[in-house]
Amino acid sequence: MIRASRIDIASLAKIAEQLGGDVAGGGVLCPGPDHSADDRSLSVKPDRADREGFVTHSFAGDDWRSCRDHVRKLLGLAEPKAKPKEKKQKKTGDGKPWTTLGTYIYRDADNKPFLRVEKKLDDKGKRRFVQSYWNGSGWVTGAPKGPKIPYRLPELKAASETTVIHFCEGEKDSDTLAKIGFIATTMSEGSSAEWDKAATKHFKDRHVVILPDADVPGRKHGLKVATAIHGVAASVRVVDLYPDRHDGSDVSDWITNDTAGVKLAKLVKEADEWEPTGPATSEPSEPEEEQSEIDIEIARLARLPVIKYEQERKTAAEALGVRASVLDRLVQDERARLGGDDDTGLQGRAISLAEPEPWPEPVDGAALLDDISKAIGAHVIMPDASRDACALWAAHTFLLDCTMISPRLAITSPTRGCGKTTALDVMSQLVLRPLPSANVSASAIFRVVEGFRPTLMIDEADTFLRDNDELRGVLNSGHRKGGSVLRNVGDDHEVRSFSTFGACAIALIGQLPGTLADRSVPITLTRRKKDETIKPFRLDRVGHLVVLARRLARWTADHAVEIAATEPTMPTGIYNRAADNWRPLLAIATVAGGKWLERGQAAALASAAADIDDAALLELLLGDIRDIFAKRAANEIDPADRIPSAALAEALAEIEGRPWAEYGKNDKPLTQNKLARLLKPLKIVPENIRIDDKVPKGYILERFEEAFSRYLDPEGSSEPLHRYNPFKSSTSELFQSATAETDVADRKYEKPYNSRPCSGVADRRGGAGEEDEVCDYCGRAGGNEVAFSDGQTARLHRECEGAYRHRLDEGGE
Numbered sequence: 162m163i164r165a166s167r168i169d170i171a172s173l174a175k176i177a178e179q180l181g182g183d184v185a186g187g188g189v190l191c192p193g194p195d196h197s198a199d200d201r202s203l204s205v206k207p208d209r210a211d212r213e214g215f216v217t218h219s220f221a222g223d224d225w226r227s228c229r230d231h232v233r234k235l236l237g238l239a240e241p242k243a244k245p246k247e248k249k250q251k252k253t254g255d256g257k258p259w260t261t262l263g264t265y266i267y268r269d270a271d272n273k274p275f276l277r278v279e280k281k282l283d284d285k286g287k288r289r290f291v292q293s294y295w296n297g298s299g300w301v302t303g304a305p306k307g308p309k310i311p312y313r314l315p316e317l318k319a320a321s322e323t324t325v326i327h328f329c330e331g332e333k334d335s336d337t338l339a340k341i342g343f344i345a346t347t348m349s350e351g352s353s354a355e356w357d358k359a360a361t362k363h364f365k366d367r368h369v370v371i372l373p374d375a376d377v378p379g380r381k382h383g384l385k386v387a388t389a390i391h392g393v394a395a396s397v398r399v400v401d402l403y404p405d406r407h408d409g410s411d412v413s414d415w416i417t418n419d420t421a422g423v424k425l426a427k428l429v430k431e432a433d434e435w436e437p438t439g440p441a442t443s444e445p446s447e448p449e450e451e452q453s454e455i456d457i458e459i460a461r462l463a464r465l466p467v468i469k470y471e472q473e474r475k476t477a478a479e480a481l482g483v484r485a486s487v488l489d490r491l492v493q494d495e496r497a498r499l500g501g502d503d504d505t506g507l508q509g510r511a512i513s514l515a516e517p518e519p520w521p522e523p524v525d526g527a528a529l530l531d532d533i534s535k536a537i538g539a540h541v542i543m544p545d546a547s548r549d550a551c552a553l554w555a556a557h558t559f560l561l562d563c564t565m566i567s568p569r570l571a572i573t574s575p576t577r578g579c580g581k582t583t584a585l586d587v588m589s590q591l592v593l594r595p596l597p598s599a600n601v602s603a604s605a606i607f608r609v610v611e612g613f614r615p616t617l618m619i620d621e622a623d624t625f626l627r628d629n630d631e632l633r634g635v636l637n638s639g640h641r642k643g644g645s646v647l648r649n650v651g652d653d654h655e656v657r658s659f660s661t662f663g664a665c666a667i668a669l670i671g672q673l674p675g676t677l678a679d680r681s682v683p684i685t686l687t688r689r690k691k692d693e694t695i696k697p698f699r700l701d702r703v704g705h706l707v708v709l710a711r712r713l714a715r716w717t718a719d720h721a722v723e724i725a726a727t728e729p730t731m732p733t734g735i736y737n738r739a740a741d742n743w744r745p746l747l748a749i750a751t752v753a754g755g756k757w758l759e760r761g762q763a764a765a766l767a768s769a770a771a772d773i774d775d776a777a778l779l780e781l782l783l784g785d786i787r788d789i790f791a792k793r794a795a796n797e798i799d800p801a802d803r804i805p806s807a808a809l810a811e812a813l814a815e816i817e818g819r820p821w822a823e824y825g826k827n828d829k830p831l832t833q834n835k836l837a838r839l840l841k842p843l844k845i846v847p848e849n850i851r852i853d854d855k856v857p858k859g860y861i862l863e864r865f866e867e868a869f870s871r872y873l874d875p876e877g878s879s880e881p882l883h884r885y886n887p888f889k890s891s892t893s894e895l896f897q898s899a900t901a902e903t904d905v906a907d908r909k910y911e912k913p914y915n916s917r918p919c920s921g922v923a924d925r926r927g928g929a930g931e932e933d934e935v936c937d938y939c940g941r942a943g944g945n946e947v948a949f950s951d952g953q954t955a956r957l958h959r960e961c962e963g964a965y966r967h968r969l970d971e972g973g974e
Contacts, residue, residue, distance in 0.1 A: 527755030
């Protein structure tokens with residue numbers, strides 16, 4: 162059997178029966194090794210990224226090795242097979258270019274370049290490690306003369322003597338650990354090289370942990386290093402991360418499931434010191450299991466470059482007696498088992514999605530959501546309701562099996578520099594199986610969702626989403642359980658169904674396309690003021706978020722059944738698709754307890770008021786409006802602090818070199834209505850203003866002060882912080898596409914400024930045409946006067962009246 166060592170995830174119920182347990186939270190809870198039949202202390206979850214197809218966690222503290230052996234035995238699985246070893250070959254000399262996979266620079270104690278190691282693939286798909294030395298002005302092919310030095314030596318020297326030094330087999334592993342804050346090193350030429358005694362001095366009085374690769378050469382190399390530095394180093398520990406494996410797994414593989422290195426640090430701390438007379442000196446034995454000829458052939462094909470495999474696939478399929486499409490699947494599975502290593506010859510990297518290890522103890526849901534909301538707010542400026550919505554959505558990503566709807570999390574802003582990417586980075590540490598991407602195709606979405614069901618974290622969506630109908634359709638279909646697309650695959654053009662249902666967060670400037678916006682929970686960010694402080698976010702300092710994700714994994718697993726059965730109370734004004742979006746989040750809030758149902762309902766009502774249009778040129782518009790008000794004051798126009806809508810639109814159109822004279826698809830001057838739409842994201846709307854004896858619709862300077870302070874230079878200049886390139890006399894096609902009228906969805910606003918008392922305005926409708934009147938709730942044109950029992954009146958659309966009454970009942974303006 163080609164994949165005899167991997168778990169079959171087709172039927173959790175069957176797995177649960179074999180393990181004597183129950184299906185729970187996308188996995189199985191069952192008795193641990195040597196536990197009673199009623200025990201449920203062992204969690205077993207299928208994991209496509211794991212080499213054995215599953216991960217275990219013992220809530221009773223049982224040894225993880227024993228747990229894996231226990232599961233293997235009950236499921237009838239074999240140990241994972243070893244990776245085939247490659248024989249070294251000399252360069253063929255045929256002149257064909259090699260592919261560079263990685264470049265690593267060794268620097269001496271003074272931080273000067275010393276050695277360059279380039280990992281390459283030759284024309285036959287074999288790995289090569291090319292060395293060059295620095296001659297003072299450039300790199301010269303060949304090894305440097307003199308003694309070797311450890312990799313990342315300057316960092317090793319700068320670290321305090323109490324800091325643990327992690328010795329890995331390769332440069333890639335050292336860099337992996339360094340990225341998450343560990344001090345790590347290695348020596349050039351890997352496990353095949355003899356130890357250079359001159360390098361021993363660099364480890365004098367240091368605490369060294371050796372992390373060997375999980376194969377015979379790797380373990381021999383670890384013992385060689387331990388023997389060389391023993392007695393010189395303050396302490397030596399050998400930590401075999403995969404003692405039951407012989408497949409070459411290394412610390413980089415480990416970190417894919419321990420992204421902050423929390424478990425690694427614990428293993429290192431608990432490891433005994435290595436002694437030459439201990440059992441670690443015994444020769445590691447070769448794995449006894451032999452590979453079949455079919456397994457060997459599949460492994461060989463999986464390592465071929467794409468073009469080479471394409472040339473051989475039909476011949477190989479005939480030799481194995483299978484269809485070429487079947488062979489493709491077998492080779493693809495083998496590549497996944499190999500971890501997508503560079504040895505496969507494929508471009509890019511294989512996808513590996515980590516799941517947080519559940520917290521060992523029960524977790525209080527309300528306290529957990531409190532902590533998550535605070536942690537988000539520490540790194541990103543956003544309203545309290547938005548932080549609460551993000552906390553509930555993060556929990557939702559662990560509970561897709563418990564809901565029919567997965568609302569998209571729409572993180573938007575009116576312009577750049579508002580923290581969207583940081584918000585995605587923070588959320589990526591909290592959600593289940595995050596998969597970040599700054600650009601993505603429709604086919605990539607449905608293939609990755611079918612294979613891994615990740616939480617998609619899509620950034621910069623304004624650069625590729627709006628004009629991509631196919632991609633929008635796939636994202637729309639993934640909103641509801643059962644969403645899928647049909648595609649022809651393989652040489653036989655077999656029709657296959659790909660699932661699209663999954664969690665997805667999207668960050669962009671402006672507004673999502675209408676169909677996606679309707680399926681989303683909106684989070685609107687604004688630019689941070691100078692007096693607003695946040696805690697800088699660093700990807701190498703995420704331990705506090707990792708702990709929250711682990712607590713979230715435990716709480717959602719414990720309460721999944723209860724959440725699935727909960728029908729939450731929906732606040733007045735949230736109905737239809739908005740209610741569909743909020744139902745799974747408010748179910749979580751209900752079960753969490755505390756004040757979270759009320760907080761969730763408040764977040765839902767706040768989201769109903771969010772309506773962000775396309776605002777790519779918002780800063781330019783604000784700068785010009787501030788200039789116009791300044792000129793009115795300089796020219797002593799009375800009143801200088803207010804201007805009719807028609808006059809403002811006309812003044813904007815007269816500015817030379819600006820787009821307002823030929824705005825939009827029809828190349829006509831900016832109209833009053835289009836101006837109102839552009840300003841709507843800032844909740845600046847036209848209102849009744851008094852000028853002499855007339856009361857036209859217009860704008861008051863005071864309403865712009867908040868926007869000016871956030872988006873324009875505060876030093877008195879009217880130039881926006883991100884001024885666009887000057888325009889020619891006619892508007893370019895690029896500008897037209899960026900400013901074309903967007904589909905304005907019928908959404909709800911907080912009560913606009915024109916509902917406040919306006920000095921000097923006696924009649925709300927005096928002198929203004931019916932078409933100029935706007936709704937006091939959503940800010941759009943139209944609506945009718947509505948009288949309330951307390952004597953107040955308001956102009957409202959029929960669909961806005963209920964939400965407006967609810968706000969009055971809650972004590973709003």
